[in-house]
Amino acid sequence: MxxxxxxxxxxxxxxxxxxxxxxxxxxxxxxxxxxxxxxxxxxxxxxxxxxxxxxxxxxxxxxxxxxxxxxxxxxxxxxxxxxxxxxxxxxxxxxxxxxMRDFKTKKVALGSATAGGALFAGKGGCTGCHRVAGTGSHMALDLSDVGAVRTPSYLEDALLEPETANLPQHRFIRAVTKSGETVSGRRMNEDTLTVQIIDSKERLRSLEKAELKSYEIETASRMPSYRDKLTAAERADVIAYLVSLKGGAR
Ligand code: HEC
Ligand code: HEC
Known part of the structure; x- marks a missing residue:
């Protein structure tokens, strides 16, 4: 057997x-x-x-x-x-x-954190979805302490292939209420009867599952890949900036 x-x-x-x-x-x-x-x-x-x-x-x-x-x-x-x-x-x-013994641990280029901070708020458009130290959007996760919890290579992967960072706790849901309203947003919390989300207008909403006509969890990532949106040097700056984010004010 x-x-x-x-x-x-x-x-x-x-x-x-x-x-x-x-x-x-x-x-x-x-x-x-x-x-x-x-x-x-x-x-x-x-x-x-x-x-x-x-x-x-x-x-x-x-x-x-x-x-x-x-x-x-x-x-x-x-x-x-x-x-x-x-x-x-x-x-x-x-x-x-x-x-592992022979595998050259992926060397991730780290550029200038200051330039990275400017790209984060500017060309990268990261603050359109993310928030750092109280500035930016609630749409996606707060990155204020991302440098303390993630390795540079994880961060690089997240920029190149966002699916790698699409962990279950980051998922978005799309629901249609019985009255026909479509609601979508990032899932914050869920229990058997309700689900709490941050909707597209950044409001925290609690939905009663019994009141929903449909309820789906999105598995695809909403974050665009920055493989072509930023140059390698710009990505190195953004990664240096992310690595420098070690927490504090949320
Ligand atoms: C939450 C912490 C944690 C995570 C996450 C974790 N491990 Fe472990 N792992 C341990 C601990 C603690 C031990 C030692 C257990 C013991 O023998 O007392 C261990 C033991 C092992 C061993 C046995 C080592 C030996 O000498 O026999 C292997 C192999 C291993 N882990 C591989 C992995 C792999 C691969 C992953 C990722 C898929 C992983 N671990 C994730 C904590 C973790
Ligand atoms: C359109 C919205 C959007 C934009 C713009 C965006 N992100 Fe994301 N990001 C997400 C979402 C959503 C996730 C959660 C994982 C997923 O769905 O892939 C995420 C995940 C991440 C993660 C992984 C965090 C972790 O702990 O797992 C990092 C790092 C990250 N983003 C950095 C950035 C940076 C840097 C930029 C700008 C260059 C950026 N993001 C732009 C939506 C966005």
Missing amino acids: RFVCLLPLLAVFALAQQHGTDPVQLDNGARLYSSTCSVCHGPDGDQVSGVELKRGQFRRAATDDELAKIIQLGIPGTAMPPNNIGSGNLVALVAYLHA
């Missing part, structure tokens, strides 16, 4: 082995690592005491299969959480853990 359950995973790994270390897969693994694992394990995998992910040797896992299981199921009784990720991403993460 156990054998049967493991088969699909083994097949996936056999496939991955055939393909060797595909750079796109490694890149994907690195991105997943920095968005879900590095909060605890750190960019170099050495922040949890007794665990050195970069060594490629694990106390609790001798095989890729065991490694994949740890990632999926977590380690009960410890802070290591379960992760609900698909097999493709799992393969990418395992590949990345093996390659």
